[in-house]
Amino acid sequence: MSTVQNPKMYDLTQLQALSRGDDSFVxxxxxxxxxxxxEGMEEINEAKSYNDWSTIAKVAHRLKPSFQILGVSSLSDVILHLEKDYLLDDFDEKGYIEIINTFLTSSSILKDQIQQFLHN
Structure with a gap:
């Protein structure tokens, strides 16, 4: 039985440059x-159940810098949408929930990939 590998979602180049070779810092x-x-995934999931879009936007805003440092460019648009879309005049709640679900699913994959990196 073969397993499907997801493409690597992170790039540690920027973090490693920032660390100047200090692996413990990385x-x-x-x-x-x-x-x-x-914590952010839990907060977003809970806020989603209450349609608390402003909390989701705040959590996305808080997570954005660390996603950038870890080179998670594949989720940068998703995070931007989480942060800003609920403010739009033509806010699409169903579409926003789909973006939330994409974020949560992709973040779970990202988490698994990074944990695997740490254990190698």
Whole structure:
């Protein structure tokens, strides 16, 4: 039985340059990212159940810089939509929920990939 591999969703180039070769710094930043991501995913999931779009936008805004440092460019548009779309005059609630679900699913894959990197 073969398993499907998802393409790598992160690029540590920027973080490694920032660390100047300090692997413990890289590990500490990744651990912090994972903690923040777990908390953010829980907050977004809970806020979604209450249609609390402003909380989702705030969490997305808070997560955005760490996604950039870890080179998670594949989710940059998703995060931007989470952050801004609920303010639009023609806000599409159904479409917004789809974006939330995409974020949560993709973030779970990202989390697994990064945890696998840490254990190698």
């Amino acid at each position: 590990t500490k930043m990744i651990d912090s990212f994972l903690t923040n991501l777990n």
